[in-house]
Amino acid sequence: MNVHSIDRKRVTQTISHVNLHYPRAQDGEAAAVLLETAGLIRTQEMQLQQGGTFYRFTTNAHALNQPDNIVYLSPLPQAAADLFAAARQGLGIGTAKEHPAVAAYATAHAADPEFDFHVGFLLDSLDYLEERFLALQALEANDPRFAGRLKFLVNRALPGDAEIDARLDASPVYRGIARTTYGRNGVQAFCETDLLVDGPLGGGLVLEFDYIFPGHDDHIMAVSDGAR
Numbered sequence: 001m002n003v004h005s006i007d008r009k010r011v012t013q014t015i016s017h018v019n020l021h022y023p024r025a026q027d028g029e030a031a032a033v034l035l036e037t038a039g040l041i042r043t044q045e046m047q048l049q050q051g052g053t054f055y056r057f058t059t060n061a062h063a064l065n066q067p068d069n070i071v072y073l074s075p076l077p078q079a080a081a082d083l084f085a086a087a088r089q090g091l092g093i094g095t096a097k098e099h100p101a102v103a104a105y106a107t108a109h110a111a112d113p114e115f116d117f118h119v120g121f122l123l124d125s126l127d128y129l130e131e132r133f134l135a136l137q138a139l140e141a142n143d144p145r146f147a148g149r150l151k152f153l154v155n156r157a158l159p160g161d162a163e164i165d166a167r168l169d170a171s172p173v174y175r176g177i178a179r180t181t182y183g184r185n186g187v188q189a190f191c192e193t194d195l196l197v198d199g200p201l202g203g204g205l206v207l208e209f210d211y212i213f214p215g216h217d218d219h220i221m222a223v224s225d226g227a228r
């Protein structure tokens with residue numbers, strides 16, 4: 001078949017699913033509560049023979065059975081856990097002979113939570129983004145399952161739009177924040193957790209939450225003009 005005979009614009013291609021993992025069988029419910037608190041909808045769960053629970057979530061509240069916008073969640077498979085453990089041992093992580101690449105990676109990651117693999121969600125309500133982000137912070141503060149396991153960082157919109165600036169000055173999440181997005185007319189919020197282990201070496205994963213202020217062609221996820 002000649003693939004070029006099909007008009008690309010008549011085909012819809014979306015991201016179907018992301019497959020995430022929690023570290024130990026007993027972390028499953030906490031990881032599931034974390035995703036629910038982040039706004040995802042738990043649509044299925046089943047016990048696995050090898051231990052732990054398999055979960056299906058969707059971001060689509062209007063069509064729970066749609067085959068896209070899915071997040072799967074299950075325990076890290078043993079072979080993957082063994083590989084990560086061997087890699088961490090080989091790098092001497094936590095020892096006096098730790099490979100210098102480890103500290104350099106940690107520094108880069110602390111400065112920019114987006115610099116390697118992460119999962120981003122786009123919301124069309126800043127009120128909801130704020131509500132969910134505050135709920136995640138409350139989990140970390142009040143629920144022992146999450147104490148010390150969630151880290152937070154936010155990027156405010158670049159200043160210059162009076163309406164956006166005023167909205168963010170009144171925001172429980174964004175007021176007083178100096179960090180900004182690279183692009184314009186949007187905000188970002190990040191939650192890093194070690195309840196999900198799909199980062200390099202089985203480390204934590206960053207979840208990102210984005211909001212774009214309506215009515216702007218130039219926004220944080222727009223095609224860049226190359227000048228920034």
Ligand SMILES: [Fe+2]
Pocket residue numbers: 114118120208
């Ligand atoms: Fe991102």
